[in-house]
Every structure is written in structure tokens, then in C-alpha cells.
Amino acid sequence: MSTTTLGTTAKSLVLEALHKRYESRGREPFHAVKGIDLHIEPGELVALLGPSGCGKTTTLRMIAGLETVTSGDIRIGDRSIPDLPPGKRDIGVGFESYALYPPLDVRGNLTYGLRARGVKDADARVRAIAERLEMTELLGLRPAGLSSGQKQRVALARALVRNPPVLLLDEPLSHLDAAQRQRVRRELKVLQREFGYTTIVITHDQLEALSLADRLAVMDAGTIQQFGTADEIFDDPANRFVADFVGEPKINLAEGVVERTGAVRVGRDGLLATSSRAPAGTAVTVGVRPQDARAAVGDEPSVPGEVVVHEDLLEFGLATVRVEGLDTTLVVQTPGGVRWRRGDAVRLAAPPQRVYLFEPEGGARLR
Numbered sequence: 545m546s547t548t549t550l551g552t553t554a555k556s557l558v559l560e561a562l563h564k565r566y567e568s569r570g571r572e573p574f575h576a577v578k579g580i581d582l583h584i585e586p587g588e589l590v591a592l593l594g595p596s597g598c599g600k601t602t603t604l605r606m607i608a609g610l611e612t613v614t615s616g617d618i619r620i621g622d623r624s625i626p627d628l629p630p631g632k633r634d635i636g637v638g639f640e641s642y643a644l645y646p647p648l649d650v651r652g653n654l655t656y657g658l659r660a661r662g663v664k665d666a667d668a669r670v671r672a673i674a675e676r677l678e679m680t681e682l683l684g685l686r687p688a689g690l691s692s693g694q695k696q697r698v699a700l701a702r703a704l705v706r707n708p709p710v711l712l713l714d715e716p717l718s719h720l721d722a723a724q725r726q727r728v729r730r731e732l733k734v735l736q737r738e739f740g741y742t743t744i745v746i747t748h749d750q751l752e753a754l755s756l757a758d759r760l761a762v763m764d765a766g767t768i769q770q771f772g773t774a775d776e777i778f779d780d781p782a783n784r785f786v787a788d789f790v791g792e793p794k795i796n797l798a799e800g801v802v803e804r805t806g807a808v809r810v811g812r813d814g815l816l817a818t819s820s821r822a823p824a825g826t827a828v829t830v831g832v833r834p835q836d837a838r839a840a841v842g843d844e845p846s847v848p849g850e851v852v853v854h855e856d857l858l859e860f861g862l863a864t865v866r867v868e869g870l871d872t873t874l875v876v877q878t879p880g881g882v883r884w885r886r887g888d889a890v891r892l893a894a895p896p897q898r899v900y901l902f903e904p905e906g907g908a909r910l911r
Contacts, residue, residue: 554586554587554709554740554741554742555586555620555621555709555710555742556583556584556585556586556619556620556621556742557582557584557607557618557619557620557710557742557744558582558583558584558617558618558619559580559581559582559583559603559607559616559617559618560581560616560617560618560619561579561580561581561615561616561617562577562579562580562581562582562603562606562613562615562616562617562618563575563577563578563579563580563613563614563615563616564576564577564599564602564603564606564611564613564614564766565614575766576599576602576766577599577602577603577606577766578599578765578766578767579616579767580599580603580616580766580767580768581768582761582768582771584742584744585742586740586742587740587741587742588742588743588758588759589733589736589741589743589744589745589756589757589758590743590744590745590757590758590759590760590761591744591745591746591747591752591753591756591757591759591760591761592604592744592745592746592747592760592761592763593747593748593750593753593760593761593762593763593789593790594748594762594763594764594789595748595764595789596748598763598764598765598766599763599765599766599767600714600746600763601714601746603763604712604714604744604746606618606626607625607635607710607712607744608630608633608635608637608712609625609628609629609630609633609635610630612626613626620633620634620635620709620710621709633710634708634709634710635708635710635711635712636703636704636706636707636708636710636711636712636741637703637711637712637713637714638699638700638702638703638704638711638712638713638714638716639699639714643699644687644695644698644699644702645687646686646687646688647686648686649683649684649685649686650674650679650682650683650684650685650686650687650690650698651670651683651684653687653698653702654670654673654674654683654698654701654702654705655667655670657702657706658670658705658706669705669707670683670701670705673701673704673705674701676731676735677697677700677701677704677728677731678727678731679694679697679698679701682694682697682698692719693719693720693721693724695719696716696717696718696719696720697720697724697728699716700713700716700728700732704732704735704741707739707741708741709741709742710741710742710743710744711736711741711742711743711744712743712744713743713744713745713746714746715746715747715748716728716732716745716747717729717732717747717749717752718747718749725752729752729755729756732756733755733756745757750790750791750792751792753774754774757774758773759771759772759773760772760773760774760777760790762777762785762786762789762790764785764789769782769783769785769786770782770783770786777790778790778791781831781900781909782909783902783906783907783908783909784797784829784831784902784903784907784908784909785907787831787900787902788831791833793834793862793875793877794875795831795832795833795834795900796830796831796832796833796834796837796872796874796875797829797830797831797872798810798811798829798830798867798870798872798874799827799828799829799830799870799904800816800827800828800829800830800901801825801826801827801828802818802820802822802823802824802825802826802828802901803815803824804824806818806820806821806824807845808820808828808830808899808901810830810847810867810869810870811847811848811849811867811868811869811870812868812869813847813848813868813869814846814847814848814849814867814869814892815845815846815847816830816832816845816846816847816893816894816896816899817844817845817893817896817899818830818896818899818901819896819897819899820899820900820901820910820911821911822901822910826901826910827904828901828902828903828904828910829901829902829903829904829907830899830900830901830902831899831900831901831902832874832894832898832899832900833898834862834875834876834877835877836894836895836898836899837874837875837876837877837892837893837894838876838892838893838894839890839891839892839893840891840892840893841893844893845893846891846892846893847867847874847891847892847893848867848868848889848890848891848892849865849866849867849868849874849889849890849891849892850865850866850887850888850889850890851863851864851865851884851885851886851887851888851890852864852865852866852873852886853886854878854883854884854885854886856883858880859880860877860878860879860880861877861878861879861880861882861883861884862875862876862877862878863875863876863878863884863890865890865892867892874892876890876892
């Protein structure tokens with residue numbers, strides 16, 4: 545939960561058993577969102593993270609009132625909103641598609657909604673948000689004269705200028721270049737903390753989600769696979785999908801079998817210690833993050849391999865290691881200044897509590 549001093553308008557946002565089904569004559573029904581439960585605290589910023597088609601945008605559109613709810617409830621504070629029209633929900637929305645009014649200049653796009661609601665200080669609000677997002681020079685331009693990155697900043701500013709109790713942002717930084725993305729991301733975080741918006745951000749960018757969000761909801765196939773802080777999701781993934789989707793470089797996944805000693809056999813001659821209590825003889829998928837893999841010390845359980853390539857990335861390195869008996873190579877993050885050479889024989893180990901075991905079918909975590 546955010547520790548910021550909240551504005552008086554900050555409200556909780558609750559999704560309860562939320563479903564969305566699309567049905568049309570002659571086609572199989574499509575179940576896009578499958579019973580989502582989510583409780584977002586007042587002033588908290590939550591990121592919905594997941595691959596394309598996982599239900600992120602559909603969920604956001606149901607909250608905004610742009611999609612009907614098949615079943616379930618959405619509450620802002622104590623008020624249930626599924627039966628309210630979008631304009632009555634008091635939500636700020638910024639979508640990737642911009643949705644700007646072509647005849648109006650940027651100032652007109654930003655003030656239009658405020659004037660429609662009778663806001664007296666509309667011009668002052670627009671000037672303030674334009675300064676914060678470094679877009680004052682754009683106020684006199686029309687959308688046709690803007691780049692895609694500039695249009696996205698305008699769409700973001702239009703959502704923020706309302707100072708809404710709940711803010712929904714769909715890929716708000718995707719069209720910005722790298723420098724703009726870092727700058728606007730920092731400013732968005734500052735504004736969210738300063739004004740206490742209860743915020744949902746949809747993104748497929750892990751760095752964006754990790755840097756912005758208080759908590760993350762990792763989604764797949766219309767369901768929330770895990771909801772927690774970045775550390776909780778990275779260090780204690782609920783299943784193989786979460787472990788594989790969150791983290792860069794991606795987690796190493798290999799097939800293995802639990803031994804009587806409790807260690808897990810990997811490849812032809814490899815053994816890794818693990819804190820899992822899976823029974824001996826259990827076939828598993830073994831997960832080890834590159835950041836946790838290291839050169840073995842002494843006679844600890846290890847996996848022998850041969851270095852295929854080592855990439856020097858200054859602050860750290862990435863070694864690709866071939867292991868006999870595995871169809872895939874393993875990636876190891878090495879400390880800065882360490883140089884592994886092609887053909888070097890290495891023995892790999894990892895802390896037992898960082899060796900994750902998953903069911904080969906379904907990917908459930910074995911603890």
C-alpha cells in the first residue's frame with residue numbers, strides 16, 4: 545500500500561468475481577475475464593502485467609464503463625458502479641489509442657471535459673499539468689501536428705488534469721522514446737503520490753510495472769495468477785507462468801527429478817539443493833533465475849557445464865552454459881569484472897531456497 549499522504553478524494557477500488565464473456569451467434573463464446581478478485585487500497589498504484597490477450601484491457605474497459613460486466617461487481621469506495629454510465633463513474637482514463645478531438649488544439653482537448661463539468665479553474669489546471677509533463681509548447685497545436693509520443697503525453701495529461709479519485713491508464717508510455725519514457729514515468733509517479741490517485745496501469749513492460757507500481761497483478765488467460773509486491777512476485781512466484789513471465793533475463797527452466805536426498809537431478813550429472821519437500825522420484829520443472837545461479841563452492845551440489853559464450857555488460861556479465869543431458873542452455877549472471885571464456889568448464893549452484901520446483905503439467909509450484 546502507498547505510504548503517501550492521500551488526497552481527500554482517494555478511494556478504494558474493488559473488483560469482485562468479475563467476469564466478461566463475449567457471445568455471438570454462430571461462434572463459440574469467448575471467456576475473456578474469468579472471475580477476477582482485486583482489492584486496491586485508496587491511493588495505491590497497481591500494475592496489471594501480462595501478455596497480449598490475457599484480459600488486461602478488457603478489465604480496464606469494464607471499470608471505465610466501456611464494456612458491460614457479464615457478472616460480478618466493481619466498487620469505488622462504497623459505491624457499486626457497473627450500472628452507471630461512464631460519465632458518472634468519476635474516473636480518469638488514458639488509453640493507448642489517444643482518442644483526441646481533431647478540431648481542437650491541445651489546450652482545447654485538455655479543457656473540454658473540465659468546462660463540460662463546470663470546473664472554474666480549467667485553464668490554470670491545464671497550464672500546471674502541461675508544465676509538469678513538459679508539454680507547454682504543445683498547447684496551441686492540433687493533434688494532426690503531433691507525433692505519436694506527443695499525442696500520448698496529451699492523452700495522459702487529459703486523464704491527470706481531472707484530478708480523479710480513480711485513474712486508469714492503458715500502456716501510458718508505450719509510444720514515448722526512451723528518454724521521454726523515463727522522464728514521464730518519474731513525473732507520473734510523483735503526481736500519483738502527490739495527489740493520491742488510486743491508479744491501475746496496464747503494461748507489458750516489466751521495468752515500467754516494477755518502477756511504478758506498489759503491487760502487481762500478473763494476468764494470464766483471463767485470470768490473476770499472482771498479486772503482490774515486486775519482491776514477492778520475483779522472489780516467491782506462485783507458479784511457472786509467473787516465474788517465466790516476470791524477470792529479465794528470463795528464468796532458467798529445465799526438467800528434473802527429485803532424489804532421495806531431497807536434491808533435484810538436472811541433466812545427466814547435475815544436482816541442485818532445494819528447500820522443496822516434493823517426494824523422491826517426482827518429475828519436476830526446475831527454475832533458477834540467472835541472478836541466483838553462480839559458480840559452485842567446494843563440494844556443494846552442482847550442475848557441471850561448459851561455457852558457450854560470455855557477454856560483458858560492464859556492471860555484470862551473462863554467461864550461456866551448455867549442460868549435458870539438457871535440451872536447453874542455462875544463463876548465469878556473473879559479477880562485474882568476472883570473465884568466463886568459451887569452452888571453460890564450470891560447476892553451477894544456487895541457494896536452495898532460490899531453486900524453484902514446478903509441476904511439469906500445469907506449472908503449479910511445489911513447495
